[in-house]
Amino acid sequence: MIKRINKYLLENYPLIWNTRVVWMLIILCFAHLIFYLAGFLSYYSPNQLHSYIFDNYFSGGFIWIGILLSILIFILWLNQYFKQNAFKLYYPKSNGSLFLEFIIVFVVCFFSISFYLSYTEGLRQRISGIVSTDELYKEADIVNKTAAFTVQNSYYYTCTNRCVPALVFDTLVSEDEVLELYVWNITRYDYDQNWKNVDPEEYMLYRDSLPQPYYSNHEFEELLKVNFPQRRISNVDQDYYDDDNEYGTDEEIAVQEKLYLGKYDKNTQYNLYSLYNYCACLTMVDSVKNAEYYAKHTAGLLENQNKDSIQKIISSYLQIADKYKISYKFTEKQWIDYIYNPPYYFVDHELYYNEEYDQYNRRYKIRDHVYHYNMETTMDNLLKSKNNVIPSEGILLFFYLALFFAILIYTFRTTTFRTWIISFVGLMALLFVFLAVYFFINISGNFGYNSQDSLLIAQTFVFIFIFWIFTVLGIAKRRNKLITGVALNWSIWTFPLIIPLIITRYVIFLRNSYNVCDEYGYEYSLYYQDSHYIWINNNIVELGYFNILLFLLFILIVAIPLLKKWKAMSEE
Amino acid sequence: MDTFEQRLSETSQFYQDGDLNLGFRRLIDCALDTGNMDIFKSVLEFTDWRYNLSEEGAGSEEISKAIDLLEKINKAKAIYTDAPLKDIIKAEGISKKYKKGNFTLGPLDVSVSNSEMVGLVGENGNGKTTLLRLLGGELGLTSGTIEYNFPKSYKNQYELRTRLVYIPQRINRLRGSLMENLQFTLSQHEIHGEENELMALTLLARMGLWQYKKMDWGRLSSGYKMRFELARTLLRKPEVLLLDEPLANLDILAQQIILEDLRFLSGSLLNPFGVILSSQQLYEVEKVSDKIIFLNEGRLVNQSNKQEKEEEAGSLIIEFDANITRDQLKELFNQIGLEKLHFNGGNYIAYFPEGVNISEVMYLLGKEKVQVSYIRDISKSSRRFFID
Numbered sequence: 001m002i003k004r005i006n007k008y009l010l011e012n013y014p015l016i017w018n019t020r021v022v023w024m025l026i027i028l029c030f031a032h033l034i035f036y037l038a039g040f041l042s043y044y045s046p047n048q049l050h051s052y053i054f055d056n057y058f059s060g061g062f063i064w065i066g067i068l069l070s071i072l073i074f075i076l077w078l079n080q081y082f083k084q085n086a087f088k089l090y091y092p093k094s095n096g097s098l099f100l101e102f103i104i105v106f107v108v109c110f111f112s113i114s115f116y117l118s119y120t121e122g123l124r125q126r127i128s129g130i131v132s133t134d135e136l137y138k139e140a141d142i143v144n145k146t147a148a149f150t151v152q153n154s155y156y157y158t159c160t161n162r163c164v165p166a167l168v169f170d171t172l173v174s175e176d177e178v179l180e181l182y183v184w185n186i187t188r189y190d191y192d193q194n195w196k197n198v199d200p201e202e203y204m205l206y207r208d209s210l211p212q213p214y215y216s217n218h219e220f221e222e223l224l225k226v227n228f229p230q231r232r233i234s235n236v237d238q239d240y241y242d243d244d245n246e247y248g249t250d251e252e253i254a255v256q257e258k259l260y261l262g263k264y265d266k267n268t269q270y271n272l273y274s275l276y277n278y279c280a281c282l283t284m285v286d287s288v289k290n291a292e293y294y295a296k297h298t299a300g301l302l303e304n305q306n307k308d309s310i311q312k313i314i315s316s317y318l319q320i321a322d323k324y325k326i327s328y329k330f331t332e333k334q335w336i337d338y339i340y341n342p343p344y345y346f347v348d349h350e351l352y353y354n355e356e357y358d359q360y361n362r363r364y365k366i367r368d369h370v371y372h373y374n375m376e377t378t379m380d381n382l383l384k385s386k387n388n389v390i391p392s393e394g395i396l397l398f399f400y401l402a403l404f405f406a407i408l409i410y411t412f413r414t415t416t417f418r419t420w421i422i423s424f425v426g427l428m429a430l431l432f433v434f435l436a437v438y439f440f441i442n443i444s445g446n447f448g449y450n451s452q453d454s455l456l457i458a459q460t461f462v463f464i465f466i467f468w469i470f471t472v473l474g475i476a477k478r479r480n481k482l483i484t485g486v487a488l489n490w491s492i493w494t495f496p497l498i499i500p501l502i503i504t505r506y507v508i509f510l511r512n513s514y515n516v517c518d519e520y521g522y523e524y525s526l527y528y529q530d531s532h533y534i535w536i537n538n539n540i541v542e543l544g545y546f547n548i549l550l551f552l553l554f555i556l557i558v559a560i561p562l563l564k565k566w567k568a569m570s571e572e
Numbered sequence: 573m574d575t576f577e578q579r580l581s582e583t584s585q586f587y588q589d590g591d592l593n594l595g596f597r598r599l600i601d602c603a604l605d606t607g608n609m610d611i612f613k614s615v616l617e618f619t620d621w622r623y624n625l626s627e628e629g630a631g632s633e634e635i636s637k638a639i640d641l642l643e644k645i646n647k648a649k650a651i652y653t654d655a656p657l658k659d660i661i662k663a664e665g666i667s668k669k670y671k672k673g674n675f676t677l678g679p680l681d682v683s684v685s686n687s688e689m690v691g692l693v694g695e696n697g698n699g700k701t702t703l704l705r706l707l708g709g710e711l712g713l714t715s716g717t718i719e720y721n722f723p724k725s726y727k728n729q730y731e732l733r734t735r736l737v738y739i740p741q742r743i744n745r746l747r748g749s750l751m752e753n754l755q756f757t758l759s760q761h762e763i764h765g766e767e768n769e770l771m772a773l774t775l776l777a778r779m780g781l782w783q784y785k786k787m788d789w790g791r792l793s794s795g796y797k798m799r800f801e802l803a804r805t806l807l808r809k810p811e812v813l814l815l816d817e818p819l820a821n822l823d824i825l826a827q828q829i830i831l832e833d834l835r836f837l838s839g840s841l842l843n844p845f846g847v848i849l850s851s852q853q854l855y856e857v858e859k860v861s862d863k864i865i866f867l868n869e870g871r872l873v874n875q876s877n878k879q880e881k882e883e884e885a886g887s888l889i890i891e892f893d894a895n896i897t898r899d900q901l902k903e904l905f906n907q908i909g910l911e912k913l914h915f916n917g918g919n920y921i922a923y924f925p926e927g928v929n930i931s932e933v934m935y936l937l938g939k940e941k942v943q944v945s946y947i948r949d950i951s952k953s954s955r956r957f958f959i960d
Contacts, residue, residue, distance in 0.1 A: 010752065011768040014759040083747040084756050090733045091760035091808070478712065568729030570712035571705075572670065 015097055019104045020080045024073075028111040031069060032118040038062065039122025046130075046324040049381045050374040053127065054389045057119050066115040073112045078409070087414055087567065098563070099556045102410050109409070110402035117398065120389055127385035136386065139320050140285045140379050146317040148278035148298040149310065149339050150372035152352040156280060157273035159221035163213070164295040166276040167303065168343045170215055173223045179210050181219040225270045231346065233269045275302055275345035283379035305342045321370065324378045328370035335370065396544045403496065403548060411489050414563045419485035426486060427493070434459060457505045460497065467491045474569075475562060481569045488566055492559050499547040503536060576605065576650040576841060584642050587635045596622070598836065599638060600778040605650035605841040612770040614641055619777040652841035659683040659721060660811050660846050661707060666716030668702055677702045679716055680872040682865065684812060687844035689835060691861035693854055699870040700850035701741070704814045707848065708738030722811045737810040741817040743801050746789040750781060750800055753789060757807045775803040779833070795826040802830070806837060813838070815849040819856065827853060831860045855948075887911065888924040889951035890933055895943040904940060908932050919946070 002023075009017035016022060042056055057063055087093050131139065151157070159169075183206045211217055225232075276299060281291040301310050314335050321328055338349050352371070355364045412420045438456060467490040474484025507527070514527040527533050536543070573581070580602055586595035603615045618641055622634060667678030677699035684690050692700050705711040707718065709732065726732040746753055754772035758764075763771060776785050779799040784792065792800060798818055805813060813834075819827045838847045848865075851857045858864055866873035894901075902913060905922055912923040924933070930949045937944055 007755075007769075010755050011759055011766075012764045014756055017759075018756065084753070086756070086760045089744075089757075090730075091757065092731070092734045092762075093760070564728065564730040568709070568733045570710055572711050 014086065015101055015104070018081065018084045018086065019101065019108070020077060021104045021108060024077055024108050025111070027073070028108070031073070032111065032115065035062075035066070035115040035118040036122035039119035039124075040126045042119075042123055043126045046378070049127070049324060049378040050326070050371075051377060053381050054120060054123065054384065056123060057116050062119055063116070066119070069115065070113050074405075077108065077112070082413075085413060088416075090567075093564075095556065095560045095564070098414070098560045101413075102406065102555050102560075103552075105410050105413075106402055106406040109405040110398065113401055113405070114398045117390065117395065124385050124389045127381060130385075131382060133386055136379075136382050137285050140283050140383065141289065142313065142316045142320060143283060143375055143379050144281055144285075144289065144294045145297055145313050147280065147282070147294065147372065147376075148275055149314060149317075149335070150370055150375075151275075151339065151347055151350055152372050154273045154347060154350060157275065157277045157347045159224065159272055159274075159277055160216050160218050161279050162216055162277040162295075163279035163292050164299050165213070165215070166274075166299055169224060169274075169276065172227050173215070173220055175210075175214040177223055178214045178217055178219045179204070179207060181223060182206070182210055182217060185219065221272060224272060228270060228272060228344075231270045231272060233271055271346065271348070273347035275339060275347060282376045283383060285383070302342070302345050307336065307340055310340065311336050317375075318370075321375060324375065326371050326375045326378065329366060330368050330370075332368050335368075338368070392541045393544075396541055399548055400496075400544070403551065407493055407496075411492055414567070415485050415489060419482060420489065422482070423486045423489035423493075427490060430463070430490075434463065454505065454508055457501050457508075460494075460501055464491070464494050464498065467494065471562065475565050478569050481566070481571055484569070485566055488562060492555075495554055495559075496547060496551050499543070499550060503543065507533060507536065576602070576652070577646065580642050580646050584639060587638045587642075590631065590635075592631065592634060592638075595638060597778065597780075597833070599642060599645070600774060601836050601840065602642070602645050602650070604774065604778070605652065606645060606648040607651050607842055608648045609767060609770055611645055611648050612774050614644060616770065616773050616777065619773075619782055623782050650841050657685045657688065659685050659719075662719040662721065663707060664717055664719075666706060666718060667714050668699075668706055668711060669714045675699070675702075675870060676714075677706070677867075677870040678872075682707070682848075682872075684846040684848055684863075686811070686846050687839045688846050688862045689838055689860060690846070690848045691857035691864045692848055692850040692867065693852070693857060693864060694850075694867035696852075698867040700867055701816050702870075703865075703867065704738060704816050704848060704850060707812075708736050708814045709733050710738055720811075734808075735811050736814065737805050737808060737812070738814040739801055739805065739816065739818065741820055743797055746804075749786055749788055750776065750792075751785045753800075754804060754807060757804050761808060763807075771807065775807060779803040780829075794821045795823065798822065798826075798830060799833075802833065802837070806843075809843050810845050812846040812848070815847065817850055817852070819851050819853050827856055831856055835860045887926055887951060888928045888930065888933075888949070890922045890924070890930060890947065891919050891950045892922070892937075892947040893919045893945045894937065894947075895945075896940075904936055904942075905933070907936065921950075 005022070006017065009022065039057075042060065042062075043053070048056075057066070087098065186206075214220060278298060279291050279295040281289070281294055284290060301313075318328065318335075320326075335351075338351065339345070339347075341348075351369050352373070353367065353369065356367045357363075358365045411423075415423075438459060441455060467487050470487035471484060471491045474480050474487060510527040510530050510533050511525045514525045514530060515523060516526055517523050528537075579598065583595055583598040583602060586592075586598060600615055603611050618637060621637070625634075661682070661684050663680075663682045665679045665681065667676060667680070669676045675697070680703075682690075682703070692703065694700055702711065706713060709729075720726070720732060720736075722735060726735060748756075751772060754775060755768055758768045758771055773785070776782055779802060781796060781800060781803065784796065789797070789800065798821075815834075818830055818834075822830065834847050834849065838845050849857070896904075898913070898915070901920065901922075902910065905913070905924075908928050909925050910922060911925055912921075914921040914923075922933070930947075934944075934947065937947075
């Protein structure tokens with residue numbers, strides 16, 4: 001069967017036969033299928049979802065199998081492909097056939113190195129199959145609603161995090177009070193007069209500069225402290241205030257502060273962490289259901305002191321936790337008892353650390369906990385599996401890698417071994433010269449950061465330009481086949497650099513034309529506000545593909561006719 | 573009787589005379605001229621049968637089968653037009669000076685017409701390879717022009733190179749089996765399907781490579797490699813074939829067969845082509861060539877001048893090897909007016925004045941019962957070679 005197909009291809013489609021593309025595609029399809037299955041089967045337990053799973057190809061060692069297989073496939077393929085070379089033997093070969101040959105080499109290269117894509121796709125589909133999209137969204141909703149109750153880290157519960165109103169607190173401190181302290185804080189110190197009085201009328205002028213919402217300012221928290229003497233923890237930095245300092249003695253400060261804000265208690269730390277303050281959404285499903293949305297929901301439950309509803313949500317959450325094997329334990333107290341603390345819902349326990357050293361028994365014991373971070377990561381993995389796991393830049397990277405190999409293989413086929421090897425070694429040497437020139441100019445001149453990049457780009461353009469001069473002159477005059485061949489190889493190899501270099505040069509230009517100095521004299525640039533820059537940034541992947549298309553067009557219209565002319569040249 | 577019929581009847585005669593190998597080769601030549609797939613099939617069946625013969629004495633059966641086949645070929649008719657001979661390569665005043673070294677070829681004029689065979693002879697380092705590479709486009713001219721007048725015009729330089737075939741002394745290495753290489757060559761030249769296979773097999777049969785069709789190229793002996801190279805080249809239907817020392821590394825029999833084949837194949841009715849080949853084998857080459865080019869220190873030793881010189885002299889030059897002393901020889905040959913006696917490379921070369929005949933020389937040697945192991949009239953061979 002294989003023999004018959006080979007014979008048919010040999011007799012009718014010599015290029016297809018010569019490149020072994022049919023067999024290569026079959027073998028590569030098979031290899032990709034294996035990798036797809038390996039990816040599919042590499043998921044076996046929900047525990048895997050607790051950390052980022054889609055880098056499994058790299059962390060699981062599959063990358064080495066992939067690389068080895070790529071090398072093996074390349075060796076076997078090139079050995080077969082290089083058996084015949086119609087162009088080298090001066091058989092009739094149309095431009096179209098030469099172009100098709102490049103495309104075949106490109107395609108084979110792409111599929112020979114991109115096993116990662118199939119593996120990850122297999123894994124993605126497996127993960128995606130764990131739960132339906134609708135159900136996942138429902139689960140993510142529950143997880144987000146419960147997030148405030150998981151109390152993983154007190155940091156999330158500080159006053160400054162709050163993004164929705166909470167009447168229990170907001171009735172205690174008014175916006176005017178916050179504003180007053182805010183203005184006092186920013187104006188209290190004057191170089192000439194030390195402590196400065198602020199006219200009550202005057203601070204109203206600052207109203208617009210107060211960050212909103214007003215309760216998220218730390219002044220709010222400072223003012224709040226006075227209402228909760230029972231939540232006082234300890235004095236902080238007593239030593240600092242004990243000694244004389246630039247603001248005057250302790251007593252002076254106390255007097256000053258009392259003068260203006262009798263309620264202000266600066267030196268004492270209070271635990272004012274509250275469930276009301278939680279405002280985060282790590283697993284966002286859609287733009288409407290954002291952190292604020294869930295914060296409002298939580299605030300509603302807390303305000304209504306709706307213990308049953310909270311319990312219901314927690315129970316749903318624990319069901320999901322069971323499903324994804326998220327670790328939790330509540331034996332000492334019920335979860336709700338850790339958090340249900342109306343009306344202020346102060347947070348006194350973190351439910352993250354699960355181990356505690358038992359001094360008495362001299363061993364670690366498991367504490368009550370719930371691993372919400374694992375739940376977040378699980379949700380993140382599941383949500384990613386519903387969309388694309390590999391960013392479009394990732395796929396583009398494989399295209400460029402394939403292009404790199406394809407160009408090397410193709411020029412090896414169309415020029416001669418000698419020309420190619422001299423081009424290859426020569427380019428390395430040239431790179432050395434290139435960098436030497438770059439460093440020499442850099443050391444001898446005083447160049448800024450921006451001009452260094454421009455210099456490198458300008459230098460590259462000069463080199464590319466020289467390659468083209470040698471190529472065109474050599475072919476036009478039909479002299480120096482070897483040198484012309486080397487220049488032609490270099491021209492072809494460096495062509496894909498042209499567009500990226502132009503774009504980079506343009507971005508540098510933008511960077512330089514938007515230079516501004518800030519109030520401290522530091523120079524920076526506002527180029528990222530330029531519409532061209534924004535366009536380039538948004539379309540960088542598309543530009544990458546455009547560059548590949550342009551290169552293919554270049555191969556067809558410029559490189560192939562030049563290669564043919566070069567091939568027909570006499571040796572000496 | 574046209575050329576084709578004449579060739580068929582010659583072939584038939586070879587068979588009747590029992591010269592089966594020559595007959596077989598000429599039979600395929602005639603078959604190739606028909607360009608007829610049915611004929612190819614019959615030839616391949618015949619070839620297969622012929623190579624499967626176990627016993628020696630099947631000659632008569634082979635002859636009758638061959639005669640039948642020739643009859644069939646005759647009915648199929650050859651496709652050809654008796655196009656007048658014209659120069660397909662015409663080089664005028666060409667010269668080549670290498671950048672390194674002080675060797676200069678030319679300036680000289682060379683031409684070759686289709687189905688013409690030109691021998692290029694001269695000592696080593698006299699520019700034979702340079703001339704061939706110039707004509708084949710492998711080297712650039714320092715001065716002069718080369719005109720390629722092919723029946724089908726070429727569009728660009730690459731296309732020209734596809735039609736000029738230069739076979740260097742060291743044949744380019746190929747990979748894969750013989751059949752693969754031939755079929756690949758054919759399909760690259762737009763010959764597809766069944767025709768592709770039949771043509772490839774017929775050429776293998778023609779060049780005596782039938783048994784090796786599945787063998788890898790690398791395993792062929794150098795003689796067979798040259799035959800294969802010819803087979804591969806013929807499938808490319810070249811306009812002109814430039815061969816550099818094709819006879820080197822070949823045994824004497826292989827040399828003769830290659831030369832004979834070149835002669836036959838270039839005279840194909842369907843695809844005639846010109847041949848220029850360089851060689852050290854003066855005698856063998858001059859026997860088959862239509863024209864001989866002598867190169868000496870990069871210069872063409874003009875044919876007509878030499879011819880005139882020879883005719884003026886009209887002397888007899890005999891090359892021979894005999895078990896006799898030099899003095900005895902002189903004494904013997906002085907009877908018929910020996911002019912010069914040279915000893916060169918183990919052979920004597922004796923010069924006699926005009927009017928002396930080789931039979932007189934042989935008579936003298938015979939009379940004295942001298943043991944002669946080799947004798948050749950090189951004056952006559954030269955004359956034939958220069959007169960053309």
